[in-house]
Amino acid sequence: MDLLAVEGVYKSFQGFMALSGVSLRVEAGSFHALVGPNGAGKTTLFNVITGRLAPDRGRVRFRGQEITGWPTHRVARLGVAISFQRAQPFASMEVLEAVVLARLGYGGATWNLVRPLWAYGGARAKAEAVLAKVGLEGYARRRVSELPLGDLKRLDVAMALVAEPRLLLLDEPLAGLSRAERRRMVEFMGELLRREGVTLLFTEHDTDAVLTLADRITVLHQGRVLAEGTPEEIRASKEVRAAFLGGER
Ligand SMILES: Nc1ncnc2c1ncn2[C@@H]1O[C@H](COP(=O)(O)OP(=O)(O)OP(=O)(O)O)[C@@H](O)[C@H]1O
Known part of the structure; x- marks a missing residue:
């Protein structure tokens, strides 16, 4: 079952298209990573999901219920939590x-x-x-x-x-940590959140952590979905490597 479904979401800022028709499905119980270079639109998408920003077009559904444009506290009551700072x-x-x-x-x-x-x-x-x-x-x-x-x-x-929460959103949970701390945090999140049965949608620039933790990965690039798949599929994608995985490290 899809816990979260984002359907054809557009969001622009003063004419700049931060999200151009983004669709995303997060299955209940899965760890889903949202990756992409700086400015790809990841934080904007999180803000649309949690109700901090209303999309220009498109829909957000949670457990089948449309929540597009709902205020943040209502989205939180449904079981969506964000842990950004x-x-x-x-x-x-x-x-x-x-x-x-x-x-x-x-x-x-x-x-x-x-x-x-x-x-x-x-x-x-x-x-x-x-x-x-x-x-x-x-x-x-x-x-x-x-x-x-x-x-x-x-x-x-x-x-x-x-x-x-039913769905936990983590925005760059490893940012600023040393390599050793990152490893510990990945282990901690994997163990704890799986045990708790939390569905996780997270952004992260640490490619190794993403490939270790995620069941599925959505790659955003310039406000569009470039690819979606398992870590193996994403790792094998030449297009993705060129746009992100090979480029930014
Ligand atoms: N409130 C805003 N006003 C104007 N432009 C914005 C606003 N929020 C985001 N943007 C622009 O939209 C684009 C996407 O930004 P966003 O923060 O969603 O990217 P990101 O993928 O989260 O990047 P990062 O990895 O650096 O956090 C960027 O070009 C950013 O400058």
């Missing part, structure tokens, strides 16, 4: 507080600023469980700003996972 605005908070807040926000709960976040028992239990899953249980009382980048990225994932 989520933790950053919470730098001065403690790690556990940030995850509790992410859980409360997802549930649509209103919280009282003078009531400590510890008082929200259900959300706190969920947050603690998620922190354990991402291996940050020992950091619960640390400030977010004290975390090294690798752990901050795990926290980003925790803040997305605590909403129990």
Whole structure:
């Protein structure tokens, strides 16, 4: 079953076509990579999927339901989470507080600023469980700003996972990490997200990571889909190598 279907999406900025008829299907349970050189339109497509941008034309369906142009919070309630630098605005908070807040926000709960976040028992239990899953249980009382980048990225994932999403969007989850950290993160994402049964749509410039993690790959180039297939099919595609895989490294 397709969890997500993007159909013929166009988006332009002041006459510049960032997306020109992009279609994409993400099967439930799969890890789907969206790759392409800088400016290919990957982030724009994420923004259309999550409702941050309305497309000029085309449709987005989630579990068969049309969600084109829905506001972000409604899309999130359906089970679409994005983990792009989520933790950053919470730098001065403690790690556990940030995850509790992410859980409360997802549930649509209103919280009282003078009531400590510890008082929200259900959300706190969920947050603690998620922190354990991402291996940050020992950091619960640390400030977010004290975390090294690798752990901050795990926290980003925790803040997305605590909403129990059906579809998780990760925008360049490995950006800025060292080679060793990237390897650890790939292992971590593969194990954790498969175990959790999360469907993943991610962008990434690290070709090795993409080929290791993804079940299917869509290659975007200049706002169009250049190719779609399994890692083997994409690796074998001369057109793709010329446009991206061989070019940018
Ligand atoms: N708000 C905007 N206003 C004007 N142009 C934009 C806007 N957002 C994106 N663009 C342009 O649309 C094109 C696609 O950008 P997008 O960020 O989607 O690419 P990308 O594939 O995510 O690139 P990267 O790998 O560098 O993140 C780029 O040429 C970009 O300059």
